Amino acid sequence: MFNSYKKIQFIDYQDSYIYQQKRKKQRRKWLKLIILVTLLVFLITVIVPLAQSQHINIQAANLSLTETIPSQNGTNHDNNLIYSPQLIFDHPNNYQHIGLPIDINANVEISGLIAYTTIKQVFINPYAAELEGKYQFPLPENSAVKHLVIKIGDKEIVGQIMEKKIAKERYQHAKQQGKKASLVQQQRANLFTNHIANIPAHSTVVVTLTFIMPVAYSDGELAINLPLAMTTRYSPHQFQQSPAEITEIDNQVVELDVPDFNESTQYSLSHPFLTLNASPSNTLAKSQASIDIKLDAGAEISTIHSASHKINTKPLNNQLSQYLITLSKAQTLANKNFNLTWQLKPMQAPQISSYTEKVDDEHYTLLTFFPPQTKATEIFARDVIFIIDTSGSMQGASIAQAKHSLQQGIALLNNNDSFNIIAFNHTVDLLFTKTQMVNETTISQAHQFIDNLNADGGTEMYRPLSQALVMAKNTAQSTRAIRQVVFITDGAVANEFELMKLLAGAHNNFRLFTVGIGAAPNGYFMKKAAQFGRGSFVYIQNINQVRNKISALMTKISQPALSNIELKVDNNIHQNIEIYPKKIADLYLGEPMQVAIKSKHPITSIELTGDTAKKSWQKLLFIDDTYPSQGISSIWARNKIEDLLDGLVMGVDKGEVKGHVISVSLAHQIISPYTSFIAVEKAAEKAHESTLKKMNTAKNSHNSFMVAVPKTALGWQQQFLIGLILVSLGLLILRVKSK
């Protein structure tokens, strides 16, 4: 017997079912492990930074708890304070950056639709070191800064408008001399900022800012809003809450400084620096924030109201159009903006009020037109021509918006109106040859016409526009009907100048309203075109706005309170009067407007003529210049600059325009594209300087300054250690298990 080993099948034991299962299990385990690891890595990369940021937050919270001075001073770090008027210090501690004014004096003179505002703010550097600061003031929209003075001890920084080139030279010069100068920057829209270097310890900074802001008007209600956040008054109580050393040191300084100081010069005791040093708490506690407003509304006021503060009002004349407004005495100025609203008595007829100012032997008169507040019962008959741009650039969403706007516009026409539609690309399509009265047939024809519009081809705007201006009026329409052209386009044109010339040269019996469509319409062209056409510009950003904006426009243009306004002054006395805007627009309901006039001699009366819905209107306006207002000349200058710049469009020589604009801008301190606002430091007399320096050093030698101590340990060893412990723990468990 022999065993045939050949027959023995060597079975690879690893192929057996059990082992296969085992391997499968192992593979699964590895899969699980890999998934787990990736998960963990993900978790850690996400969670670790999160945890760290939380850690920092906690740290920050702890820090703010330790701060006593600023938090007690009302410096809370609410977001709404970020853009309030303040002095931002270059303090090492983030929580002590913000310095709110301790005292505010605001003087506002309201003349109709403008408010001439002078705000004096007193800040102090409460810290024991010389710091740098940045002054910021949130200007109300469309306001113009006229003047800025910053006083810091012996330094005075004066801001004024200069020609750009000179401003730049001045800036360089001042910089080379080691003086601080700054071109005023616009950080955010309407945030006025100015850097101030070297604010001595415990010194006061007095900022006086003068600007003109517009008064907001809506539905017969007028309002101004002054940004006025400030701290509660500085009092000794708060001083003691700061670390004890500071107070002690300060008191020593006071004793040391004052006699020394009096000996050296005859320096006035009322100087804020000195008084502040002598007894910081007492002087400042007396300071009284104040707001004085002289309101000359130009028409009878029915109510005056402030939602933010308690106010006292005192009428100044019998017509109840002028008031003096002050803060109630018991009122503490809270950390909020001051707002004032007043309502005019509802008027049946347009009301025109006048304000005058005399600057350098020249007389400025501002006429403010208030529309009546009655709902329009009389409706103007209109002759409306819609022009719609169907060029290739309007393709897609734009043409849809435009068509929608057009349909909306047609739906809002009355039976008194006549209308027509002109669609253009490089060719012109007319709905009718002349305007047609609104009725069912013409409207349905119009809808059909609109539905068939497609965006394609080039943009030739000149022809449709000129056609719209000369198109024959329907014979059924009354002769008094106003030709209104509603121009719906994205404004992508190359021949702007030509079109403007066409509009400027056209006769006066039409109004042009432009409707901007699409993502980025040529806003400048459309605004200017509307201005030349004595109309207005509406911008529709997306299709959802179409309904509201078009209906607002159509309602507005259906109810001009006064059209074809003309001013007449005695030509014998006034040869060289300048009236801006040159083309006076119509007065619409809900939209007051202003006209500024410059003359050599005071204007005592003006004859105004115009048209209301049914009849012609005229008024003889007597102007009383016994109580002059401020800021009238600035409004005139602003309008003049705008008019001069429009000259560029009309082809006036660039250099000529520039020269005129600069001279107006400098004379009236109104900013223009050729001028800039620059703040340059002016050193005071040397005597003061030296004494102050002496005082500063004397004081500094005793002063210490609190510096925030940063965390100066990374703590990586701790983390590393924990990691190591975890790894070794794992190893240990593995060891124990395997046994």
Add this chain to the structure above:
Amino acid sequence: MKLIFIYILFVIGGLLCIHASWLPAKAWLSQQLISYSWHQSIDQQKLYRKKVAIKPWPWADTFPIAELSFKRIEKDIVVLNGGDPTTLAFSAGAIAPFNLANHTSAFVVAGHNDSHFSFLEDVIMKDVISMTDQYGKSQLYQVEAIDIIDASSGQLPIVTNNSSLILITCYPFSSVGNNTNERYVITAKLI
């Protein structure tokens, strides 16, 4: 199941180690870049004769402003501008407003005790520190006081017009945590 737990331990531990060692690694790497940009800016200074601030890396929001060298222990460190946590992660930082190396006011530098300023432990009284400012001018300081202060209030009083050099780091040096309230403060006076 237990095995998974062990693996988790390994992974977390490993990651913690890697994350922890990333901090000193970053500190070391950044110091190399900073020192390079510092020497570059000093060289350019000599060429163009005006102040040049070169950022150590393009997205940095700080720049080197001075170099401290400790003669006896042979340590050099380039100091950055600013005392915020991000700056301190890269190098020691000069705290505003004491960040002007013009010898008229104090110059205050803070750094982490477990990375850039770990060598402060070795600094002893009468040691000479040389500070080079942005213009390449050097000035010698001598250590005149070493204090351990309690900084639980988060503030440190500093004499403003004294032209001394103040170095701050956390204390104690070999502690594992990062939540100490004590600070090691070295004051060196101008010589």
